[in-house]
Amino acid sequence: MASQLSFTAFAWKNLWRRRLRTLLTLGGIGMAIGAFVGLVGFSRSFEHAWLMMYESSGTTMDVVQQSFLNTSVDQSDGARLRALPQVELAAPMILNLLSLSSDVNALSYGWKADSYEFQSLHILAGRRFRDGQPEVMLGDLLAQSLHKSPGDTIEIEGSPFTVVGVYHGESALEAGAVILPLDQMQKLGSLQGKVTAFHLRLKPPPPGVPEDRYLAQVSAEIEKMFPRLRAIPAAQRASNNQLVQLSHAAAWGTSLIALLIGILGIANTMAMSVFERTREIGILRALGWKQWRVMLLIQLEAATLGLAGGLLGMAIGFLALRVLALLPQTATVVSTSIPVALLAEALGIALLAGLVAGALPAWRGAQLSPVEALRHE
Amino acid sequence: MSSPILEVRDLHKSYDEGRIEALRGVDLLIEPGDYVAISGPSGSGKSTLLQLLGGLDEPTRGQVLFQGAPLGRGAALDSYRSRQIGFIFQAFYLLPTLRAVENVQVAMLAVPGAANHRAQRAQTLLEEMGLAHRMNQFPNQLSAGERQRVAIARALANDPAILLADEPTGNLDSVNSAHVMEILTGIQKQRGMTLIVVTHAQEIACCAPRHIRIRDGRIEP
Numbered sequence: 013m014a015s016q017l018s019f020t021a022f023a024w025k026n027l028w029r030r031r032l033r034t035l036l037t038l039g040g041i042g043m044a045i046g047a048f049v050g051l052v053g054f055s056r057s058f059e060h061a062w063l064m065m066y067e068s069s070g071t072t073m074d075v076v077q078q079s080f081l082n083t084s085v086d087q088s089d090g091a092r093l094r095a096l097p098q099v100e101l102a103a104p105m106i107l108n109l110l111s112l113s114s115d116v117n118a119l120s121y122g123w124k125a126d127s128y129e130f131q132s133l134h135i136l137a138g139r140r141f142r143d144g145q146p147e148v149m150l151g152d153l154l155a156q157s158l159h160k161s162p163g164d165t166i167e168i169e170g171s172p173f174t175v176v177g178v179y180h181g182e183s184a185l186e187a188g189a190v191i192l193p194l195d196q197m198q199k200l201g202s203l204q205g206k207v208t209a210f211h212l213r214l215k216p217p218p219p220g221v222p223e224d225r226y227l228a229q230v231s232a233e234i235e236k237m238f239p240r241l242r243a244i245p246a247a248q249r250a251s252n253n254q255l256v257q258l259s260h261a262a263a264w265g266t267s268l269i270a271l272l273i274g275i276l277g278i279a280n281t282m283a284m285s286v287f288e289r290t291r292e293i294g295i296l297r298a299l300g301w302k303q304w305r306v307m308l309l310i311q312l313e314a315a316t317l318g319l320a321g322g323l324l325g326m327a328i329g330f331l332a333l334r335v336l337a338l339l340p341q342t343a344t345v346v347s348t349s350i351p352v353a354l355l356a357e358a359l360g361i362a363l364l365a366g367l368v369a370g371a372l373p374a375w376r377g378a379q380l381s382p383v384e385a386l387r388h389e
Numbered sequence: 390m391s392s393p394i395l396e397v398r399d400l401h402k403s404y405d406e407g408r409i410e411a412l413r414g415v416d417l418l419i420e421p422g423d424y425v426a427i428s429g430p431s432g433s434g435k436s437t438l439l440q441l442l443g444g445l446d447e448p449t450r451g452q453v454l455f456q457g458a459p460l461g462r463g464a465a466l467d468s469y470r471s472r473q474i475g476f477i478f479q480a481f482y483l484l485p486t487l488r489a490v491e492n493v494q495v496a497m498l499a500v501p502g503a504a505n506h507r508a509q510r511a512q513t514l515l516e517e518m519g520l521a522h523r524m525n526q527f528p529n530q531l532s533a534g535e536r537q538r539v540a541i542a543r544a545l546a547n548d549p550a551i552l553l554a555d556e557p558t559g560n561l562d563s564v565n566s567a568h569v570m571e572i573l574t575g576i577q578k579q580r581g582m583t584l585i586v587v588t589h590a591q592e593i594a595c596c597a598p599r600h601i602r603i604r605d606g607r608i609e610p
Contacts, residue, residue, distance in 0.1 A: 014512040014524055016504045017487065017494040029486045295482045298445055299543070300471020300499040302464055383446045386482065 023312040026285070037281040038321045044267075044274030045325020045362050050332035051263035052357075053350050057184070057333075059256045064183035066211075066246035068132035073212040073227065074249040075102075075234060075241055083108075083201065083208045089238060093210055096237075098230045100215045103127040104207040106197040110168055112190065118154050119189040120168075122197025128213060133186065138162030138177035143193045149177040151187040168192075169200050184346070212243075271365055274321065278369035282314050286377040293377050294385025303378040310374035311367060318366020322359045326350075329358070392457060394550060394583050395419040395442060400451035402437050402606075407449075411437040413606035414451070421550070424577050424584045426597035434606040435587045436555055442585065443476060443553045444469045471499035475544030477573075479556035481536040483528040489539045490515060490524040496546040514542035518572065534565030541572060551583040552576065558590060566590070 027034045066074075075093065077084050083106055093102045106122035123129060125143045133149075139162075141147035148168070150160055155178045160166060164175045173192070181187045198204050217226035227245045234243035250256070286293070293306055329350070336346045397417035403410045411434045419425055429435045440446045441453055444466040453460045460469055470476075483492045493511035515524045518538040528536055537557060544552055554573060558566035570593055577584040586593065594600050602609040 014490040014508045014515075015488060016508040017491040017498070018504050019498060022487075022491075022495070022498070025486045291482070292484055295484065296495070296499075297467070298443075298470065298476055298482070299496045300467050300469075300474070300547075302467045302499070305499070381446070383440055386445075386478075 019309070020312065023309055023316060026289070026309075027313050027316060030285070033281055033284070034317070037277050037317055038324055040277035041274040041318060041321025041362060041365060042324030042328055044270040044365075045322050045358050046328025046332060047270040047325075048267040048361065049326055049329020049350065049354065049358050050336070051267050052260075053329060053333055053354055054336060054346055055256070055259040055263040056351065056354065057346055058259050059251055061184040062250035062253065062256060063247060065181070065185045066250060068182040068186075069129040069211070070132070070213045071129070071211040071246050072214045073230065073234075073243055073245055075210040075212060075238070075243045076208065076249075078240070078242060083203050083206050085207050085209060085241060087205050087207050089241075090207075090210055092237065093212065093234070096230075096233070098214050098226075098233075099212055101128040101213040103129055103211045104194060105129070105209055105211055106194060106201075106203065106206075107208045108197065108201065110190065110200075112154075112158060112166060112168065116154075116157055119185055120197070121189055121191045122194040122207075123191055124194050129211060133179040133181050136178045136180055138175070141176050141191070141193055144195055145193060146171065146173045146196060147176040147193065148173045149179055149191045150175055151189045151191075152178055152180045153184070153187040154190060166190075171200065271361065275365045275369045278314055278317050278321075278366055279373065281317065282310060282370045282373035283376075285313070286310060286373045289377075290380060290385050290388040293380050294382050294388065297380065297382035298386060307374040307378040310377050311370045314370020314374070315363055315366040318362045318364070318369070319359065321366070322362025325362060326355055326358055393418045393454075394421040394423075394456060396452075396454040396457070397438075397442070398452045398454070400438070400441060400453065401449045402434070402441060402446070403449045410606055412441070412448075415603075415606070415608055417601070417608065419583060419585065421583055422577070422581045423599060424574065424597050425586070425599045425601060426594040427585065427587045427601045427603060428589065428591070428594040429603035431589075433603045435603045438603065439553050439555050439585065439587045442551075443474045445476075467499075471496070472547055473550045475547070475549040475552045477537070477540050477544050477552065477554040477557045479559035481528070481533075481540045481560070483536055483539060483543075485528055488525050488527055489520060489531065489535075489542075492528070492539055493543045493546050496543045500547055510546065511542070514545055515539065518542050532565075533561055534568060537561060537565070537569050538572065541569070541576075545576065549582070551585065554584070554586045556588060557586065558588070558593065566593075570596075 087104050090102055090104050093099055104124065108120045109117055110120040111117050125141060130140060136152055141149055148166065155161060158166065160175050162175055162177055165172050166175060198206065214230060217223055231243040235241065296306060333346055333348050337348050397415055400412050400415040402412040415438060427435045427438065441448050444460050447462060455469065455473060460466060484495060487495065490511045493514055494507045497507040512524060515521060518541060520535060520538055523531060523535055531539065557573065558569055561569060573584060576582060588594050
């Protein structure tokens with residue numbers, strides 16, 4: 013039986029004739045897409061973890077200073093916030109990043125022992141801490157990486173604290189964190205009377221008032237009452253806080269550099285391929301192949317490289333996230349589940365990278381005069 | 390008398406900004422079904438004439454008319470080459486990564502058509518060339534004579550009106566040369582195709598019913 017030659021099979025044969033070069037190029041674009049999936053996946057996990065943290069505790073609004081991580085909100089403002097008719101619960105809190113051992117830094121929260129936010133945590137061992145005592149509770153992921161359990165002692169900023177409980181939180185930002193009594197956090201940072209934020213759980217909106225409008229109204233009212241503070245709906249806060257934005261920027265910046273290198277790799281491969289095949293392109297043109305068909309062939313080869321590299325990159329990215337999820341330094345904020353949208357985005361970027369990289373070689377190949385190309389040695 | 394399939398009027402072709410004149414005013418009429426041999430010394434312009442007849446290149450001045458209409462430019466020339474012209478070259482010009490049967494199909498990818506039809510037609514043509522047992526071989530697994538027969542099958546793939554052969558026996562021994570010319574003339578007679586052969590070989594040129602000699606870019610009277 014005679015083998016059938018389709019246009020796509022022809023493109024594939026052209027790529028496969030230089031197996032090593034094709035595989036190396038695939039490796040290049042695969043690493044670039046892998047970096048994209050890994051880094052952007054990491055930063056989106058981070059954002060998702062923030063949202064989960066708010067959602068699991070039922071926090072609907074965050075009242076903070078204008079600048080993030082600035083622990084300068086007066087704790088006494090809590091009384092006026094609680095007095096607002098729309099506010100069901102208000103919990104003062106401090107957020108910080110503390111060094112717990114030579115290689116583990118953890119998000120650290122200062123909460124009051126009666127904070128409503130404890131409702132979202134499942135205590136796996138031990139008990140809740142008491143205000144005014146040098147006691148801490150560890151998230152299960154953090155307890156695992158520190159090898160600590162209730163009754164053990166850890167040192168924070170030179171002061172000993174007793175681990176009184178280990179909890180599980182829905183969000184990685186809780187499961188990998190340490191929670192101290194608010195007063196102890198204030199003592200550690202000489203921040204008496206100050207907090208980073210008030211987490212608010214609002215009452216449901218009145219009937220007929222849409223959630224968005226309700227949140228905007230409450231926010232405006234709080235900001236009018238406290239001109240130096242910002243009241244931000246939780247979902248918005250999860251995506252626009254500086255830590256998340258920084259992680260997005262770092263992920264995209266690094267990915268773009270990797271993608272640029274990947275694009276250059278494909279462009280180099282396609283340019284060399286077109287040069288080596290000058291006479292063959294001349295043959296195709298002599299046989300009546302139109303310029304657009306020659307361009308399409310070369311672009312199809314480049315797009316195939318991009319797509320195959322994209323698939324490889326998705327696998328590399330997934331593996332990278334798995335590895336990050338195993339490392340104690342990153343395990344607390346990494347989720348190994350990659351959203352389908354991110355995979356589609358990665359594949360789309362890989363395809364686009366192939367097409368961009370193949371455009372110039374394809375155009376040059378199509379411009380070759382058949383006679384000149386046939387003379388090419 | 391039928392109208393000419395090809396008509397050449399005052400054809401000029403120069404290269405290198407006019408410093409090299411390959412053709413200096415060629416006029417020619419070729420009837421449908423003609424077998425024409427073109428010979429001449431190296432550099433006389435015979436291959437250039439063949440390229441212009443086949444729409445591989447465009448003249449500097451003058452016109453080539455196919456069935457009374459001037460050859461167009463760009464995409465029109467591509468269509469002319471894919472549908473009306475079958476090229477056979479001295480160096481065969483087969484694609485090294487494709488099997489014989491795939492090389493024949495490459496020409497058919499230039500025009501719309503179903504893949505299974507392409508494969509079937511390529512198989513039939515190779516069988517006609519006596520290559521039924523060699524159709525899945527790559528060019529480097531074929532002898533020179535077999536390669537040229539694959540190239541002939543490829544030239545016939547889109548059922549063209551005209552076969553243009555540029556030194557088709559230039560890389561062949563005498564036995565294979567005779568075989569290839571036998572095939573070409575057989576096709577010309579059997580299908581009533583127009584066959585134009587550029588050759589150095591006098592024994593081929595002299596056998597053609599019409600023999601044109603070119604010297605210094607002009608047809609000798």
